[in-house]
Amino acid sequence: MMMKLSTMLKVASTVDTEWRSPLAEKILERWGYDEGSVYAFRYSANFIFICKRNKQTYFLRFNEESEKNVEALEEEMKLLNTLAGLSLPIAKPVASLTGKEVEAVETEYGTYYASVFEALPGKQYEIAELELHQFVKWGSALGKLHESMKKLDGISLVNRKTWRDHLHEVEQILSNQEIAAKKELQILISWAENLPVTKDNFGIVHYDFELDNLRWEGDQIGMLDFDDCSCYWYVADIAFALRDLDEKNMTNANFVNFIKGYKTKTSLDDQLLEQLPMFQRVHNITMFAKLLRSVDIQDASEHPEWMTDLRGKLVKKIDDLRKSFE
Structure with missing residues (x-):
């Protein structure tokens, strides 16, 4: 689902000319990240930021709490882990430093539900x-x-x-x-x-x-x-x-x-x-x-x-x- 444009505008206003955002970095503190590695990647149904931790590439996905249902997000993580266990090539979720795959993060811009995923190798086609x-x-x-x-x-x-x-x-x-x-x-x-x-x-x-x-x-x-x-x-x-x-x-x-x-x-x-x-x-x-x-x-x-x-x-x-x- 495409998010509300007002929500998109609010978060995009935190992104500077070098595609960095203090909001995304604050959210990523729950997982840990390499300094200077966080960049805006895409806004559509979710906010997507690319980042690194210990030089490995990951993707942060988050959205305002009004846009998502936390129980549905947790169910999604359960499904992804099950599919990954069946050897399907899935972008797997990464647990935060407290062991959660969905974190609710309160910020000055609102509360956001966030998850981090492993980066998948390969090419995207049109x-x-x-x-x-x-x-x-x-x-x-x-x-x-x-x-x-x-x-x-x-x-x-x-x-x-x-x-x-x-x-x-x-x-x-x-x-x-x-x-x-x-x-x-x-x-x-x-x-x-x-x-x-x-x-x-x-x-x-x-x-x-x-x-x-x-x-x-x-x-x-x-x-x-x-x-x-x-x-x-x-x-x-x-x-x-x-x-x-x-x-x-x-x-x-x-x-x-x-x-x-x-x-x-x-x-x-x-x-x-x-x-x-x-x-x-x-x-x-x-x-x-x-x-x-x-x-x-x-x-x-x-x-x-x-x-x-x-x-x-x-x-x-x-x-x-x-x-x-x-």
Whole structure:
């Protein structure tokens, strides 16, 4: 989920021209870090800072307490450790100096939930850079993850959101003026309520298995950013991962090879696969609501240029999605 722009602006104001932040350094005191090694890396759903400890590279992830649920974060750490124990190439969490994998840190800028992760080796690709055989590997990696998820009977789902939670949140965010979006939401709720749910087709999904959350080292694909993992149909994860392929591409060689790779690792409900466009519509309506929530500041001359540009892009995306519902 994209954080509120007001939250992003507040933390970004602590970052200097050399990408250093006293706020990030204060949070990292819970883990310890090499002096002068902490730099801002990315702001989106979370604040991400790169850092070193004993010359090893790590990533700090944190967000304001209002943006996250601490029990869900702790459940995520439990899931990551379990998956790592199954020999999946996961960005593993690192315990703080007090042995915690999620720390609540009070600062002058507010209270933040923070975690630190090992850095994954490898390269990040854009979708246009991938060759056909890499679509097979990408699909295979997701299939292997899902097959592992199906075996996690001991992992509680209590603190993971479900598709129902997500669509209920959309309902809470949409104003009465969003007539087309509200109509689309009701169509999607009715559709989802009639889908079959079995142990083999429904469970914990990554939710954002896009290329920017993967690191490629040869044929091995490392996985990161599990904080949005939720309870859905496994096919939804395919739709969300491939959302940069538009519908007319769903019969092309890239898509076919992704599915080919996926099926080498786990089973796939082909009837649910035919519902891929509907799952993409679920993603669109949830993204629309998240963006409405995120853009909580007005355009203003005192904002830094990067914030003005970002806000403009998000507003355009909101308008494009709104039109798609009509």
